[in-house]
Amino acid sequence: MDASSKSRAPSGPVPIRRTVQGEIIRTVFEDAQRPLSSREAHELALKIQPRIGIATVYRAINRFIEEGLVTPVDIPGVGTHYEAAGGSHHHYFYCGGCGRVYVIPGCPGQISAMLPPGFRMERHDIVLHGRCRDCAV
Amino acid sequence: MDASSKSRAPSGPVPIRRTVQGEIIRTVFEDAQRPLSSREAHELALKIQPRIGIATVYRAINRFIEEGLVTPVDIPGVGTHYEAAGGSHHHYFYCGGCGRVYVIPGCPGQISAMLPPGFRMERHDIVLHGRCRDCAV
DNA sequence: TTGTGTGCAAATTGTTTGCATCACG
């Protein structure tokens, strides 16, 4: 009879279910320690549970993005990657040799000094391209 | 028989033909003064010559990129844009209000200081997101 | 039991390509 016995708001945020596939996909990102493409994430998930579909990966990723667990990382000329959120502010390095995306801690600062007057900055993306140590000539 | 009567190298660089459509598309980028999406470029070209196909736009853009006339500009979360090349080093500002991509002259410098040891940087992309002056709250 | 998450396939969106034809050089 007491509707509040479960202390649920009348129309609270949609509850998120804990599923095997969802946990696998979340783990893949947490373990990766670097941004993964959807294909990479799918391949890694398939190693654990061979019947996960790519649509499930995309839906999980989008759910994680809404939850703030995962952040999309767009690498110019390469495509969208995704990484576990929560780390401190950082940027990225894309290696043209091995195709891997590295995390670069820190920030050059002075970014907002570039803003034209009247413009308001909400976010900035910096992506370096080149060769990582292993792929350097 | 003198094969060199037309002074053509046996296998020189592929000649690029000057066509009406190509000129229109090139003009669109030169006049825009800002990065355009392929759709924007197509729409602007259609205003001048209503039968230009989107494939022609893409082929022209790719030719221009090879020639160095146009540079691709990837805006994270928004999609690939293209701009006339030749300007001095600059970066971009994407306005979430009007969807326009602005050119930001200059560079914060200190970028290479972010590089991990052994990494070699060939290029860097900086894209700011926010509200332009007209769209500011 | 209820409704969210999953799998699969079809639908969308952005970009490229095959082919017949056009027209620049």
Add this chain to the structure above:
DNA sequence: CGTGATGCAAACAATTTGCACACAA
């Protein structure tokens, strides 16, 4: 005139969505 450029449609690749079913809660 020969070959690159164009238009159109089909092919592709990446991502999203419709639908029936499975399974957390």
